Amino acid sequence: MKAGRKRQVLTEKETAIMQMLWDRGPLFVREMVELYPEPKPHFNTVATLVRILEDKGYVGHEKLGNSHRFYAIAQKSDFSRRSLGEVIRDYFNNSYKNAVSALVEDEKISVDELKEIISIIESKQEGKEE
Secondary structure (H helix, E strand, O other), rough: OOOOOOHHHHHHHHHHHHHHHHOOOOEEEEHHHHHOOOOOOOOHHHHHHHHHHHHHOEEEEEEEEEEEEEEOOOOHHHHHHHHHHHHHHHOOOOHHHHHHHHHHHHHOOHHHHHHHHHHHHHHHHHHHOO
C-alpha cells in the first residue's frame, strides 16, 4: 500500500481480483477474465477494477510489450487480520470472547480445537516469560 494513504475497504468485486492475484500470482486482465465463472464480466469491467486497486495502492503492474501484467502489493495476511478485527468490532462489540462464544454456540468450533487454541496461547505466554 502506498505510504501515507488511509486504508480503504475493498468491495466484493475488488476482493475477487485480489484473491486471484494472491492465489495465482501476476496476471494479465484477460487471464483474470478467464478465471471468472460464467457469466464472465466484460474485459473493461475487470480492467477498471484493477486500475482502482492500483490507485488504492494494493496492486502494481509491469509492462510487457503492449500489455500490463498485474500483481498484488498488499499481502493477504494483512487483509485477513484487518478484516477479522473489523468483524469483531462491528458484530461482536469488539470482544473476541463474544466471537468465540458465537462459534461454540453455532457448533463451528469443537472442544478439541478450543483446547488447541488454549495450548497455542499458553506456549506463546511461556515464551514471553523466558
